[in-house]
Amino acid sequence: MPILKSQLTTKFPFRNPHVNTLYKFFTNKEKPTYQRKRITTWDNDFIDLDFLTSDSFSAVLLIHGLEGSSESSYICSTANYLRDQGYDVIAMNLRSCSGEDNNILKTYHAGKTDDVNFIVNYLIDNYNYTDIVLCGFSLGGNLILKYLGEYNQTVPSNIKGGIAVSVPIDLTSAQAELSKLKNKIYMKEFLRTLKSKVILKSQKFPDYNPDKKLIAKASTFRDFEEIYTAPVFGFDGPEDYWAKASSKPYLSSINHKTLLINAKDDSFLSIDCYPYEIAESSENFYLMTPKYGGHVGFVSTFNDEVFWIENQIVSFIQNQLNTYS
Structure with a gap:
């Protein structure tokens, strides 16, 4: 049932997935004025969180993709857009991705959800957020989907749901x-x-x-x-x-409203990364597959100010999760 339909209207040359992907990856976006907080982990390591606040009780935790960071173009544009809509933003830098090597041999991988769980609980224990939404891109999206399914019985009530973009779920x-x-x-x-x-x-x-x-x-x-x-x-x-x-085996276990947005022309994704049957039989897992968008691109034209993917994120937060800034 929860298959959402929304198409990105693109112009030449952005119907080419590689143009869309590379343009978003390498376009310089205005860097948010983050405030960094270093969190000491249980294993004598650290995770750097970058805060962009607007004094809201609603927050969005952003997680970047493989070898990205809080300074990745897609994180910057999403963080700024969410802040402008009145949300607090916390951009999580996965271990070794904040500009400084982490302390231990282990860094991160696509299924390391214990770090997500640790940061979620840290935010709840130390901040007054009544509503927190999880939002991840590519590898970060896989982490969020897997976390929500794997920890489905212990996800704190402050977590209202999740949004995952361009995710290699298989x-x-x-x-x-x-x-x-x-x-x-x-x-x-x-x-x-x-x-x-x-x-x-x-x-x-x-x-x-x-x-x-x-x-x-x-x-x-x-x-x-x-x-x-x-x-x-x-x-x-x-x-x-x-x-x-892989997060795909966990999708059916998700009991918080969660949206996956995978463009049909994403050159990173296989046919197994479009879980239509799971979405159709789920009450909580939503799927959106626009025809165009590339991988974490979703640009419609040069000097794009439409912010299509950012709009979809905010729309899902406000219309499906009933979370307002």
Whole structure:
């Protein structure tokens, strides 16, 4: 039942998903005037939160995608738009993504929901927010969907729901899609920063001694998961990680109203990342699949001031979650 229909009206050349994706990724957006708060974690590490406040009792927790940060273009535009609508915004920087390497060998991965749970409870324990909405993009969206399904019995009442944008909910098939030639430019950029982080970790932690030649040769996510994610986080291998970290198996367990927006032309996503049957049989999980938008793009024209995706986020918050600033 909860399949929402809303189409992005695009003009040339933004009907090309790569133009839409790259334009949003590399367009400089006005950086919000964040106030940073460093949170010490249970494992002697830290997570940096960037606050953009408007003295509201309603807040939105934003989580960026792979190798992004609170300064990613899509986070900046969303944070500013939400602030202008009267919401407080907390942009969560995943471990190692705030401009400073984290303290321990482990950083983050697509299914590491214990960090999301930790930050949610921190916000509830330390701030007077009566309503908190979770909003994630790409990998951050996978974290939010998995968290809401995995922790469905213990999600605090202050959490009103979630919104996830451009999410590879099935990591096994999505990584295969990203490994195709059409996505070579994105894969190369992701691996450029991921490889540098692995080298840094191997220098800081002598017991972690990956083969430097394998790091240099790594050209797919499978290569990276074998070098870092699987051994460091205790998975049996890339396939085990992808299966356990994917949010798709948790969607049916979500009992808070939650929206997933995946553009049909997103070159990062496989057919398994469009869960129509799950949405049709759910009372809480909503799905929207506009024809155009690319990956975390959703731009309609040059110098776009329409803010289509930001509008969809606020509309869902106000109309479905009944949360007002």
